[in-house]
Amino acid sequence: xxxxxxxxxxxxxxxxxxxxxxDEYTGRLRAIIQGPGxxxxxxxxxxxxxxxxxxxxxxxxxxxDYRGFGDSEGDRxxxxxxxxxxxxxxxxxxxxxxxxxxxxxxxxFGSGGTGGGNAVxxxxxxxxxxxxVSQVPVADGTDWLHRMRSEHEWLTFEAMLAEDRRDRAAxxxxxxxxxxxxxxxxTPERRATKVKADVDDRxxxxxxxxxxxxxxxxxxxxxxxxxxxxxxxxxxxGDATTPTDHAEALYEAAGGPRSLIMQRHTTHYAxxxxxxxxxxxxxxxxxxxxxxxxxxxxxxVTERVESIEYLGGTHAG
Numbered sequence: 221x222x223x224x225x226x227x228x229x230x231x232x233x234x235x236x237x238x239x240x241x242x243d244e245y246t247g248r249l250r251a252i253i254q255g256p257g258x259x260x261x262x263x264x265x266x267x268x269x270x271x272x273x274x275x276x277x278x279x280x281x282x283x284x285d286y287r288g289f290g291d292s293e294g295d296r297x298x299x300x301x302x303x304x305x306x307x308x309x310x311x312x313x314x315x316x317x318x319x320x321x322x323x324x325x326x327x328x329f330g331s332g333g334t335g336g337g338n339a340v341x342x343x344x345x346x347x348x349x350x351x352x353v354s355q356v357p358v359a360d361g362t363d364w365l366h367r368m369r370s371e372h373e374w375l376t377f378e379a380m381l382a383e384d385r386r387d388r389a390a391x392x393x394x395x396x397x398x399x400x401x402x403x404x405x406x407t408p409e410r411r412a413t414k415v416k417a418d419v420d421d422r423x424x425x426x427x428x429x430x431x432x433x434x435x436x437x438x439x440x441x442x443x444x445x446x447x448x449x450x451x452x453x454x455x456x457x458g459d460a461t462t463p464t465d466h467a468e469a470l471y472e473a474a475g476g477p478r479s480l481i482m483q484r485h486t487t488h489y490a491x492x493x494x495x496x497x498x499x500x501x502x503x504x505x506x507x508x509x510x511x512x513x514x515x516x517x518x519x520x521v522t523e524r525v526e527s528i529e530y531l532g533g534t535h536a537g
Contacts, residue, residue, distance in 0.1 A: 221275045226282075228314035230307045236291035237284040237311065238262055241320070242275045249280035250325035250511050253311050253342075255304060256283070257332020258358075259399060261290040261419040266492060270329065273500045277508060280321060281329075284311055288424065296424050299399055299431035301334060301361075301438050308342045312349070323348070327511040329503070331355035331454075333364075333462050337440035340470060343451065344443035351510035353503050354440075355454040356488060359466035361438030367463060368405035377432075384429045396426040403432050407460050413489040441469055448476035450510040454499055455480065461488035479506065 224239045241249060252274055256262060262283045271281045286304045287294030294303075308328070316323040328349050330339025336357025343352035358364045366374050380395075388394040400406055400423070444451070451474045455467030464482075471480040481499060483491045 221272050226314075228310060230287060230310040231303075233287050233293040235284050235287065235293070235307060235311070236262065237282055237314075239318075240271045240275055240281040240283070242278060242280075245278065245320075248322040249320055250278065250327075250507075250513075251280045251282060251315050251321045252327045252329050252507060252511070253308060253315065254281060254283040254329045254331075255286060255308050255311075255335060255338050255342075256289075257330070257335030258404065259289075259423045260332060260335060261285055261422060263290070264419045266415060267331070269496060270331075270500060270503065273504050274329075274507070277504045279507065279511075282311055282315055284308075290422065297396060297427050299424065299427040299434070301338070301431075301434045304334070304338055305341050305345065308338060309346050312342075312346055316348070322513055324513045325350060325511050327351040327353070327507045329353045329355075329507075330357070333358045334435075334438070336454075336462070336467075337361075337438065340440040340447070340451065341443050343449040344447055349449055350512065351450040351452075351507055353452045353454065353506060354467075354470065356456060356459060356462045356491075357440060357453065357467055357470060358438065358462055359441040359444070359470050361435035364438075364462070364466070365403070365432065365435055381429065381432055381436075385433070388430065395429045397429050398425050399423070399427050399431065403427075403429075403435065407488075409487055409489055410461060415489045415492055441466070441473060444470045444473040446475040447473070450477040450506070452479040452481070452503065452506045454503070455482050456486060456488050456491045457482055457484045459488045477510065 222241050226237050226239045227234050262285045274281050285292040286307050288296050288298055315321045326348055328339045328342045330336045336354040339352045339354040343349045384394045453467045453471045455464055471478055483495045486494045
């Protein structure tokens with residue numbers, strides 16, 4: 221796999237990205253765009269094995285740092301999910317300018333919370349996307365933030381947001397918070413895991429609390445309702461970080477070809493290592509089936525076939 225440093229612009233900000241391709245290829249590549257997961261960066265080691273599998277199958281992969289993250293320009297204190305969607309859409313536009321990309325064969329991959337949710341949002345808002353894979357996604361931002369907290373903690377959090385809105389309106393400036401500690405509430409597994417240790421020390425640590433208001437309005441589930449773009453959901457049974465029923469709801473809401481992969485007897489972060497050898501070929505196969513050139517279009521009605529896969533471990537007894 222070859223990795224090239226590239227950049228493109230999103231609303232005037234220069235965004236840094238990697239363009240990953242097979243070691244050798246001729247002609248135009250089918251392409252997959254990826255925005256990182258919650259507070260993630262493009263150079264996370266976690267993503268490399270997915271990119272290696274996709275490039276080995278003949279795809280190019282564009283993975284970017286969102287505005288204000290990593291090596292991209294933008295306000296480091298602003299965490300904007302509507303802005304991230306625009307970054308992804310502008311990334312798709314950038315791909316269509318490349319001579320080595322087939323502009324009619326682009327898919328989206330998103331992994332980890334809002335990374336998975338953003339993949340659904342992009343598929344719903346950009347008809348250039350031919351297929352989407354959403355791994356351990358958030359479907360409803362309000363529900364996500366609420367379920368991290370006990371009820372008294374949630375009421376205190378709501379009161380803090382209301383006070384911050386008043387401060388921003390009256391004085392033009394609100395509170396800065398640590399996004400992982402004061403917006404998201406980390407699980408014990410998140411505090412202990414090393415799966416993202418290579419990028420954890422480079423994320424923004426002081427962002428406007430206004431980011432929480434954006435998450436409260438974050439609704440990939442609404443975008444998924446009736447979605448005709450082929451959608452694969454990869455979930456973890458009993459997920460304490462991104463609730464399993466969020467993934468299941470996205471799957472049930474989609475109106476086009478859809479697949480649900482449920483990883484059992486594992487946890488949110490452990491699943492990346494435990495099942496990647498089983499899950500990754502299915503992700504590649506999904507894109508291989510649906511990210512195709514649209515030079516010839518055939519429309520027909522066929523019987524809808526659902527696919528539910530349960531990937532479990534071996535048990536004694």
